[in-house]
Amino acid sequence: MTDNKAEIEAIRPFGLARSTVQGEPLTKEEIQKYNDFFKASLYLSLGMIYLRENPLLREPLKAEHIKARQLGHFGSAPGQIFTYMHFNRLIKKYDLDALFISGPGHGAPAVLSQAYLEGTYSEVYPEKTEDPEGMQVFFKQFSFPGGIGSHATPETPGSIHEGGELGYSVSHAFGTVFDHPNLISLTMVGDGEAETGPLATAWHSTKFLNPICDGAVLPVLHLNGYKINNPTLLARITHKELEQLFLGYGWQPYFVEGDDIDTMHQAMAATLEHCVQEIKKFQKQARDSGVPFRPRWPMIVLRTPKGWTAPRQINGHYLEGFWRSHQVPITDAKTNPASLKTLEEWMRSYEPDRIFGKEGRISAELKELCPTGLSRMSANPVANGGQLTKPLKMPDFRDYAIKVDKAGAVNEGAMQNFAKFLRDIVKNNPTNFRIWGPDETESNKLGAVYEAGKKAWLGEYFEEDADGGNLSPFGRVMEMLSEHTCEGWLEGYLLTGRHGFLNSYEPFIHVIDSMVNQHCKWLEKCLEVEWRAKVPSLNILLTAVVWRQDHNGFTHQDPGFLDVVANKSPEVVRIYLPPDGNCLLSVMDHCFRSSNYVNVIVADKQNHLQFLTMEQAVEHCTKGIGIWPQFSTDAGVEPDLVMASCGDVSTHESLAAIDLLLQHFPELKIRCVNVVDMFKLISHTDHPHGLTDAEWVALFTDNTPIIFNFHSYPWLVHRLTYKRPGTMNIHVRGKAPPLVPLLTWGSLIPIHH
Structure with a gap:
């Protein structure tokens, strides 16, 4: 904790942009376009959370237009949208192959709004057209059964990572760029997510990234300051300490901080472009020389208010820049007329009438801010990797x-x-x-x-x-x-x-x-x-x-x-x-x-x-389960005992037990059954690999004691076989939980002679 007021103010995400990289790459006209595109995206994000009808507010907002249950998260959406749309400019300028990975939990409104505005969403889901009718369907299916989740789930175009379980955005991102030399994975890291152990270790992934044969990850640590109900750790340490942390990890951090829209546009545009140029410089150096090296790869620390552009206060409580904007920012819009009015004013502040126009879609001028075809991050085939998969060249x-x-x-x-x-x-x-x-x-x-x-x-x-x-x-x-x-x-x-x-x-x-x-x-x-x-x-x-x-x-x-x-x-x-x-x-x-x-x-x-020759092994593994006649003495007749096993050590033990039994009871008719595929044990009605009951009985009978020697905990076999004929005859030996005493072999082996 510090008493230095200047240090405290330096880490508050308000005011004119403060950035490591200086520059003004955008004209005033371009800033206006980015402002409008930002507003369109933010409007769509709120529409997904709140609206079931009246998608463009072409009539006064009423309670019946609001979803019965509002779900979704707004807090991280503005920062993610801001990053995504500015990277689109660089995709177009440098013809980049890029992927967007959304790390913050429930980040779907940000990426869905981009997929919709880029046109990918309507291509994948033709009923979600870019007009008022399609927008209404787009809003209604968000966080709704049979629709699409509030994470970037598999239904989300361009997604390989849903952010539902925090901590894996950076490791997933590096996995995407290994052996993809031209790919840049732009990765939003939530500051809450950054507190997890997996995320903390993943920063070290640069020690394994070869700039000759691999692509690059451009992480954007989004410091919006709050989790669900608490401040985030990295947003509450000094600027110097944060910089030293990432320098220590081996990255070169570049800061973009503030909430003034116009100056933030310039700062983000300049910083992202600088990072792309750094990445391309490092790759060119390594590829031209043929000598791999580990540079300080660039990363961005983006500090903006949580719920950026929301009302600063509602009913005497903070909203923008505070944890209350994390999820559904206004929770009583359907039941409280005053809150409904506030929500309407907020949504109209994004000027949906002007930006979406009479046709209910953004103008061709705004659409030009987006890449086209497969260059769109929402349409990159890398995010639907099966399209790019080549079969392995397998030796025999x-x-x-x-x-x-x-x-x-x-x-x-x-x-x-x-x-x-x-x-x-x-x-x-x-x-x-x-x-x-x-x-x-x-x-x-x-x-x-x-x-x-x-x-x-x-x-x-x-x-x-x-x-x-x-x-x-x-x-x-x-x-x-x-x-x-x-x-x-x-x-x-x-x-x-x-x-x-x-x-x-x-x-x-x-x-x-x-x-x-x-x-x-x-x-x-x-x-x-x-x-x-x-x-x-x-x-x-x-x-x-x-x-x-x-x-x-x-x-x-x-x-x-x-x-x-x-x-x-x-x-x-x-x-x-x-x-x-x-x-x-x-x-x-x-x-x-x-x-x-x-x-x-x-x-x-x-x-x-x-135990098995290769021919026998292939046959046995193809079946997944089978009788081993070389270790059986039942010779096709009804056995006195079935000795079953699953697992290599368990099989050794089971065969040793058979040998001991036959030493003492040489006339005992024993059937040896071995399991390779665990799911052969389950009913065919519950698993595609499962045996039918007739197949089960052919192997195990329905009236013979079965001693099943198993690699893992016994209860798993009992769970998988509980429907089987003769299930009460199964006695499983495995790794018993510490408090469950093992019975002796002798207590279960039936002696009929």
């Missing part, structure tokens, strides 16, 4: 088969063998496939990939790094000890049409539970949006599993990520637990070729007994 996974002459007689590392297959995928796809992980690729026995692509690194080098460091500015393995950042990079990369996968320790993957949840929801919603093309699947390979934590304690034991994934829509999630190395190859080949899924694969990295 069968060429990497582990030789298995006799089941259970070969002891080899499935992960080390898979690494050779992975190495050649990297080699065959040098510009559209990357590997991601939080410093665990070598530990996970995948080190062979470095023969084809080293670790991306634009930081400093020490002499000793040459001794096995595997660092390169052109690396294809992205490692940072932040699961959030790695996952965010990967999501941005996939959503813009490229391929990759994340490898991580099973116990630590819970760090990104919520990110995977969000991605699953995004994919699920995309399936309902007909113009969205499918994107490559998000593949997560988990190893260092619970059953082989030889040198780690209880803190490293949690296989519950599978429970998280199993809760998601069956349309978008898959879980595979290959029992040996050849099955791992078959499963990974399938996952890399798939699209619009989250595939979770669990496989141990230590050496294991190998």
Whole structure:
């Protein structure tokens, strides 16, 4: 806290523009056009929140014109609109390939208004025409069932990031520009969002950005000062401290601050242009010389009032520049005539009659401020990445088969063998496939990939790094000890049409539970949006599993990520637990070729007994579940016991148990069943991979005790099989919760002899 009044006033977002970059690139006529475009966008933003009828206020505003329930957020919209429309000028001037990523939560009014004014929205949704009738539909469907959300959801043209869960805008943005050398991702970072851990680590992404082969991220930290009900931290520290923070991160910050519209237009236009010129200068230097380097990439700190252009006060309370403008600024417009009048005066201050004219659309002169065709950020195909996706050039996974002459007689590392297959995928796809992980690729026995692509690194080098460091500015393995950042990079990369996968320790993957949840929801919603093309699947390979934590304690034991994934829509999630190395190859080949899924694969990295030849593995993985006759003694008759397993270590244990049982009871008829695809257990009515009941009974019977040895928590198997015939016969052995005692084997094995 400071007592210096000058420092306090310096961080208040009011008055004439104050900016690091000086210049007046706009004429008076251009400033007037930008003022009008700003007003049009702000009017649309308020219209989405409030109006169900009378979209252009061509009659006095009445209570019945107001939505029964007003939803949406206005607070961050002005700053986002301001940034977006000024960047459009540079897209036109420099023929830029650009994407807009909206980080603030509920930022949809800003980007939807731009998509509508650019014409993209009416092209994608023909009933939302640029006239009074179409505008009314546009307003009504905002935050309405069957319409479009108040986040930048998949229905929003130009969006890959909905901002619903804060903290991922910067990591997603960097994911979009890796291997997209001409792309600039203009990224609005909310100052509330900037308080999250994932966002704080994502600022370090510049240490992995190669100006030769990658594009650039231009972050705009939007300091509007408040979250829902509290000041934001970065808006309440001194100018010097804020500048030092970003200099310390390795960025060059440029400030644009104030609320005087005319001077702010000039300041923002000059600053954005300076940043674009800096980006192009750095890229030209690196590309002309062929020598990659890590510059201080530019970023902008935009300080404007929250709810900029709203009334400063209403009913004795602050609105503009205060947290009350965060969501619905005037909450009682439908029931309070005075508030309704205030709202009408506010909306009319944007001059809808003049700006939208008789036809109910902006003039051709204003429309010229927007780029055209695919140059529009709302129409950039990068934001519909499936349109740009090229299939991976895949080597034949069968060429990497582990030789298995006799089941259970070969002891080899499935992960080390898979690494050779992975190495050649990297080699065959040098510009559209990357590997991601939080410093665990070598530990996970995948080190062979470095023969084809080293670790991306634009930081400093020490002499000793040459001794096995595997660092390169052109690396294809992205490692940072932040699961959030790695996952965010990967999501941005996939959503813009490229391929990759994340490898991580099973116990630590819970760090990104919520990110995977969000991605699953995004994919699920995309399936309902007909113009969205499918994107490559998000593949997560988990190893260092619970059953082989030889040198780690209880803190490293949690296989519950599978429970998280199993809760998601069956349309978008898959879980595979290959029992040996050849099955791992078959499963990974399938996952890399798939699209619009989250595939979770669990496989141990230590050496294991190998059971199936490649031909057997392909057949087994194709079915997803099957009887292993080589370990069964029922010979096609009704078994006394079904021994089932899912997971490599679990399969070893189950086979060992079969061996022990047969030593003591050699006439026992045992059926060995192995599961690769977890969702085979669920009913076919609940999941497209599920077995029918007839298929279930053919494998498990409906009257035989089943001992199911499972990799994760037992309750997941019980949940998936609760509808099955004979479900009471299933006894699951897995990772029991600490307070649930495990029963002994003997208490469950039925003895009929």
